[in-house]
Amino acid sequence: MSNAVLAKDLAERRLPVVALGAVLAIFTVAALAISAGLQDTINDISEGFPDALNAFIGADVPGGYVVAEVFNLIAPLTLVTYAVLTGASAVAGEEDTGTMDLLAAQPVTRRAILAEKAGGLGIALLASVLMFGAAAVASSTVFGIEVSTAGIVATCLHLFLLAAAFGSLALAIGAATGNPNLAAGVAGVVAAISYVTNAMLPMAGLDGWARLSPWHYYAGSDPLLKGFNVEHPLVLAVLIVVALTVAFVTFDRRDLKG
Amino acid sequence: MSKPVIWTDRLTKTFGDVTAVKNLNLEVARGEVFGFLGPNGAGKSTTIRTLLDQIRPTSGRAEILGMGCHVDSLQIRRSIGYVPGDLALYPKLTGAQTLQYFARLRGGVDQRYVNELAERLGADLTRKVGDYSTGNRQKIGLIQAFMHRPDLLILDEPNAGLDPLVQQEFHTMVDEVRDDGRTVFLSSHTLSEVERVADRVGIIREGELVVVERVDELKRKAIRRIDFEFADAVPSDLFDGVPGVHTAEVDHRHAQVSFDGSVNSILKAAMTREVVNLNSRESDLEEVFLTYYRTDVDGSAAREKRASHV
Numbered sequence: 156m157s158n159a160v161l162a163k164d165l166a167e168r169r170l171p172v173v174a175l176g177a178v179l180a181i182f183t184v185a186a187l188a189i190s191a192g193l194q195d196t197i198n199d200i201s202e203g204f205p206d207a208l209n210a211f212i213g214a215d216v217p218g219g220y221v222v223a224e225v226f227n228l229i230a231p232l233t234l235v236t237y238a239v240l241t242g243a244s245a246v247a248g249e250e251d252t253g254t255m256d257l258l259a260a261q262p263v264t265r266r267a268i269l270a271e272k273a274g275g276l277g278i279a280l281l282a283s284v285l286m287f288g289a290a291a292v293a294s295s296t297v298f299g300i301e302v303s304t305a306g307i308v309a310t311c312l313h314l315f316l317l318a319a320a321f322g323s324l325a326l327a328i329g330a331a332t333g334n335p336n337l338a339a340g341v342a343g344v345v346a347a348i349s350y351v352t353n354a355m356l357p358m359a360g361l362d363g364w365a366r367l368s369p370w371h372y373y374a375g376s377d378p379l380l381k382g383f384n385v386e387h388p389l390v391l392a393v394l395i396v397v398a399l400t401v402a403f404v405t406f407d408r409r410d411l412k413g
Numbered sequence: 414m415s416k417p418v419i420w421t422d423r424l425t426k427t428f429g430d431v432t433a434v435k436n437l438n439l440e441v442a443r444g445e446v447f448g449f450l451g452p453n454g455a456g457k458s459t460t461i462r463t464l465l466d467q468i469r470p471t472s473g474r475a476e477i478l479g480m481g482c483h484v485d486s487l488q489i490r491r492s493i494g495y496v497p498g499d500l501a502l503y504p505k506l507t508g509a510q511t512l513q514y515f516a517r518l519r520g521g522v523d524q525r526y527v528n529e530l531a532e533r534l535g536a537d538l539t540r541k542v543g544d545y546s547t548g549n550r551q552k553i554g555l556i557q558a559f560m561h562r563p564d565l566l567i568l569d570e571p572n573a574g575l576d577p578l579v580q581q582e583f584h585t586m587v588d589e590v591r592d593d594g595r596t597v598f599l600s601s602h603t604l605s606e607v608e609r610v611a612d613r614v615g616i617i618r619e620g621e622l623v624v625v626e627r628v629d630e631l632k633r634k635a636i637r638r639i640d641f642e643f644a645d646a647v648p649s650d651l652f653d654g655v656p657g658v659h660t661a662e663v664d665h666r667h668a669q670v671s672f673d674g675s676v677n678s679i680l681k682a683a684m685t686r687e688v689v690n691l692n693s694r695e696s697d698l699e700e701v702f703l704t705y706y707r708t709d710v711d712g713s714a715a716r717e718k719r720a721s722h723v
Binding site for chain 2: 157159160162163167252253254256257258259260261262263264410411413
């Protein structure tokens with residue numbers, strides 16, 4: 156196997172991934188810097204809020220509201236969005252633009268194409284998460300935020316798996332249908348709805364139902380505070396395996412678009 | 414005798430209610446240039462994409478180089494060069510990067526031959542594909558198909574956007590492949606594109622193979638047209654009873670004659686008058702089709718077909 160598809164994908168993703176990682180890193184440094192300066196003020200404000208609201212906005216994490224914004228909102232939403240868009244276009248995008256016609260006529264199996272596309276997505280997500288994690292560790296040390304390095308590393312692992320799960324879902328829908336817009340749309344809607352249900356259902360006392368959301372397995376075990384969790388990443392890993400299995404089976408069997 | 418390079422047995426492909434290809438039996442021999450003709454939407458690309466295992470037949474079988482098109486697809490694709498009908502490349506890559514990419518997918522090719530092909534076609538490899546003209550993009554497609562000297566070239570409408578000089582070079586390249594004992598499967602919707610290079614043609618219409626014929630035989634049967642301009646008005650029955658004439662429309666000083674076979678008798682009839690000018694039109698595929706509709710299908714179908722194309 157030549158891995159030419161993977162090499163080409165990575166070359167194309169280098170710039171967007173570096174840009175994405177850089178933006179996340181700058182955001183993180185800025186947010187943690189602000190948080191360090193305003194920690195007391197913000198804590199005073201959020202202490203006046205009801206517990207449920209604090210849970211929703213994440214003000215109960217170490218470092219308070221601003222740090223929570225970075226870890227619970229900005230980083231995961233950005234990475235999940237990137238994963239969904241990239242996953243959706245990985246296979247189906249080549250069909251949509253017509254380049255799959257020539258690619259599939261080369262001596263490379265459909266499985267190999269899909270495997271290299273999935274690998275390219277995984278490596279891009281990993282690189283983005285690493286840049287984000289490095290910025291978070293560096294700035295929490297510099298600004299003296301009470302977030303442990305182990306907590307950040309654990310959160311980054313959860314974050315990578317969360318983004319990879321939604322990316323795999325989008326990849327699978329694209330691989331099964333050849334329609335990148337449908338793949339991005341469905342995976343995006345699933346991500347948005349499951350984000351909202353994960354945030355809202357616990358407030359309504361429906362914690363059990365929130366477990367259906369992949370987002371629950373990102374922050375539900377509080378990795379920033381409690382470090383590694385075995386079960387929750389495993390759930391996300393199973394989701395990834397299921398989605399990729401569907402992708403391989405369906406992509407191998409159907410007619411390619413052209 | 415060696416196995417045919419392309420062989421299909423009652424190959425059929427339906428998309429929902431639409432039958433794109435129906436009971437197609439095709440046999441292309443080694444060392445042959447085979448023209449696959451049909452109007453757009455007749456099932457040419459569907460047939461080709463089935464041969465390449467991009468789509469799976471509803472029923473029937475297909476073999477290339479004696480191997481099953483699905484089970485041995487990887488092995489088959491090692492021996493094939495392909496230009497898609499609607500060629501799409503990666504707009505951000507340069508021509509050279511595009512060719513490198515496809516060379517890597519093939520596990521490497523002879524770079525000197527790539528350069529030679531680029532030079533012969535006058536392809537610009539330095540700019541990004543997105544900035545290319547259709548013609549230059551098509552040249553990259555052709556180089557990519559020829560560069561590993563495949564046993565079989567499957568070219569779907571390869572002439573799109575090529576200027577006449579480049580077309581000529583392309584025809585030379587096809588001739589060389591044939592002289593090499595290799596095979597070319599050339600699809601097109603215009604006869605003029607394939608008649609110079611093809612040994613035989615198959616005509617596909619609405620998913621069915623209407624006829625397979627040697628090109629010289631087909632040309633002989635084809636209906637051609639000739640327009641006359643006379644110095645003075647001519648009688649409307651000037652071409653009546655002239656052998657080979659199908660229709661003759663005479664209007665004052667002008668006449669349009671469609672005919673098959675030799676042009677000699679028509680010229681003789683016309684030259685009983687003062688001919689100012691004459692214009693012979695190349696027989697196009699539509700007229701070749703009509704020939705076959707007349708012989709294979711009943712007359713009403715032929716007339717309907719013609720009416721719908723006016």
